Amino acid sequence: MSKAQFQSFDETADPTQGGPRVALLRAALARHGVDGFIVPRADEHQNEYVPACAERLAWLTGFTGSAGTAIVLRDSAAIFVDGRYTIQVVDQVDGTVLAPQSLIDNPPETWLSTHLKKGDRLGYDPWLHTPAQVERLDKAVTGAGATLVALDNNPIDAVWADRRAPHFGQIALYRDALAGRDVTGKLADIRGAMKDAAALLVSDPHAMAWTFNIRGDDVGHTPLPLGFALLPREGRPTLYLDGRKLSNSVRDALEALADIVEPTRLTGDLAALGAGGGVVMFDAATVPQKLKSAVTDAGGRAEMVADPIALMKAAKTQAERQGSRDAHRRDAAAVVRFLAWFDREAPKGGLTEIDAVEALESFRRDTGLLKDVSFPTIAGFGPHAAIPHYRVTTASNRSIGQGMFLIDSGAQYEDGTTDITRTVVVGDASVEMRDRFTRVLKGHIAIARSVFPQGVSGAQLDSFARQFLWQAGLDFDHGTGHGVGAYLSVHEGPQRIAKTGTVALVEGMILSNEPGYYKAGHWGIRIENLLLVESREISGAERPMLGFETLTFAPIDLKLVEAGLLTMEERTWLDAYHETVRAIVSPLVEPDVRSWLEHATRPLAEA
Structure with a gap:
């Protein structure tokens, strides 16, 4: 893999270009007879990953996150992001041109009500907004005495000189x-x-x-x-x-x-x-x-x-469930090879975040069955690990030294989609690191061990993962888990484990389990496995019950575990999980990796 791949849209989306590009857009808006324009991070299908030709928000602002919206008026402009991107937006966007705003605390509709002038005409591209989004915008715009105007052509396309042509991939x-x-x-x-x-x-x-x-x-x-x-x-x-x-x-x-x-x-x-x-x-x-x-x-x-197909797609068939199991076992061997390699090489110094990304993808390609990574790998050392959706570029690439390293990655195989996060420490862990890591681990275990009646939603489970952080006055600003497709999107709805996860979980759904903690400017922690919702037989149960089958198999760094914070049930779960990892992965890897795995999955009492 060439390092040229990291000089992708992330780096052509240059913060220093924000001023000139906003000026170009304002000139185009004048030609369209409107006083402002809304720029969502969206294509015609509201996809999470959009074609390069649809990356209008990144081109205009420099922001490359997977969700966000910009509004450009004649004399003001703002960009709106959620809690995942509060650090990233400051790094990537010229705040003197586009003022960063919280998508939750000051959403576009609220901002418009105080920045639009009476008689203004605010343009939007009707291919990039859903009817519900348009309805909310129209209410805010009308309330300000302005008019929302659907434009026949997107004005950004007229000023984006090097916009890529659409890609026509083979079906x-x-x-x-x-x-x-x-x-x-x-x-x-x-x-x-x-x-x-x-x-x-x-x-x-x-x-x-x-x-x-x-x-x-x-x-x-x-x-x-x-x-x-x-x-x-x-x-x-x-x-x-x-x-x-x-x-x-x-x-x-x-x-x-x-x-x-x-x-x-x-x-x-x-x-x-x-x-x-x-x-x-x-x-x-x-x-x-x-x-x-x-x-x-x-x-x-x-x-x-609500799309009637979504729930049908979310409840995986028996073939899809088995395909996911097979894909995860194959992927586990690649991830364990990477962790063994990293544990050997990182203490020597000289590794960078890009080196880690390239190595992990190389181990996955060695399976001979990798179709693609399921999302751009998040590989962050130190303060970069505190950015939940950080993506390394050649400009941001950081050397890995003593401290915390987080890698969140996944693969697309024809029989299944994977997503796994591991946080490891190079050198010794501080008392604070071990405390925070163990609280995150306790939340992860609480979700993995959950048993619940049919009809329970992800929102009802979400606090299980947060309770131990809450006890210390801590939290994290993303959901605990998202749905995962079958050789489709790594982020699939409608199922999720989150405060907004109102859909009932049903047998066959696949979700992530990924609580975290982020100390801004220092380090971050996330532990992620994928789970399959399964039926549970409980003696004496008065209603049908569900639980989770863990699909992901890779060691959890024992150097970061403060054993004294774990209950006996949690210690038993961790030891049993590591025993399963060892049994599944050992036959799939080479003798030296197998030896490393034996040590990495030893009982907690021996750590």
């Missing part, structure tokens, strides 16, 4: 043996959830990929084919896919299931449904305002719902 069929279900059965289930709608517009490419058992290569790290699908209550579905993505064999296979047309046909087809008075069901979380308007402007009715 591949995903074998039924890996999916566990064929397309016909999935379509029948989806139609059963459509109620009185004439059609369902599938705007989330993950849902489209799952429904039609296809995968693609249009965005980084997630095997997505970008496109839309229209599923009528009766008759053949239509797939809106660029023909350049389809080989003859793939086209032939898909045409046995659906009509395939170019995406430029979509708005016209929706307008035709609307003109006939049709009811079209839309996924409220991902559909662009542009497509809803195509139906309603023609006289039809748009029914905004």
Whole structure:
């Protein structure tokens, strides 16, 4: 792997360019006859990972996080981020040009109410905002005596001189043996959830990929084919896919299931449904305002719902569950090889964060089955570890010395998606490091050992992970866990373990378990495994119960564990987990790595 890969969009998104680029945008806005513009970090599908040509927020501001919004007015501008990015936004954005704001404490709607002037016209791109987002913005803008204006063309595209062309990755069929279900059965289930709608517009490419058992290569790290699908209550579905993505064999296979047309046909087809008075069901979380308007402007009715495919996709089939187990065991061997290598090389000095990223990906590529990393690896030493979503570049690359090192990474294999975080110490750990690490570990164990009745949501479990930090007046500003797809997105909804995780957990869902603690400017801690929701038989139970099967297998650094803070049950869990890691991984690695693993997974009493 070349270090040139780290000179990616992160470094072309230069904070020093914020002023000139905002000036270019303001000139373009004047030509459009508007006084401001909203720049979300979004594409036409509200994807987490977007094509390079859709990285408008990064180009304009320098901010490369996965979520954020900028607003540029004639005489003021701001960028809004959540708690994951409060440190990163200060490092990446020129605060004299775009004032950083909390997405929670001072959201765009609140900021607009005090910065818009009466009579102002605020522009937005209707392909990049959902109807709910537009409704909130319109309320705030109207309340300020201004007008929200949908623009036909995004003004950033006109001034972004070196904007990349769209990428047309080839679409591949995903074998039924890996999916566990064929397309016909999935379509029948989806139609059963459509109620009185004439059609369902599938705007989330993950849902489209799952429904039609296809995968693609249009965005980084997630095997997505970008496109839309229209599923009528009766008759053949239509797939809106660029023909350049389809080989003859793939086209032939898909045409046995659906009509395939170019995406430029979509708005016209929706307008035709609307003109006939049709009811079209839309996924409220991902559909662009542009497509809803195509139906309603023609006289039809748009029914905004939670995507009915999301829960079907989230509950993995038996084949997907087994594929995930296989992928995690393969991945465990690569991660253990990396940890053994790091433990040997880091104390010598000379390693950098980029060296660690490259080494871990190399061990994964040695499996011969790696398709891609499932997200840009987070490898942070010292203060960089305190940035939850830090991404190393050649400009930020830090030498690894004595102290805390955090690496959060994952892989895409055809049979499963992985995500694991380990925090290790080079040299000796301080008393404070051990205390904080152990509190995070206790929370991790509390989630892993949870048993709960059917109907319980992730929000009800979230505090289990935080309670030991709370006891010391501490917390972390991200969710405890996110859903994970089956050779799809490493961050999958609707399931999550978080304060906002209102969806009930069901058997077959995969989630992460990743509490953390971050001492800004010094070091950070996160411990992450993936979990599979499983049924639990409990003698005398009066209702169906659920629990978690741990899928991830790699040692937890015993040098950071303060054994005296653990209960007997927690010590037993840690020893049993390490015994399982040793049993699963030892046969998969070389003798020297096996010897290292024996020591790394020794009983806590011997540590």
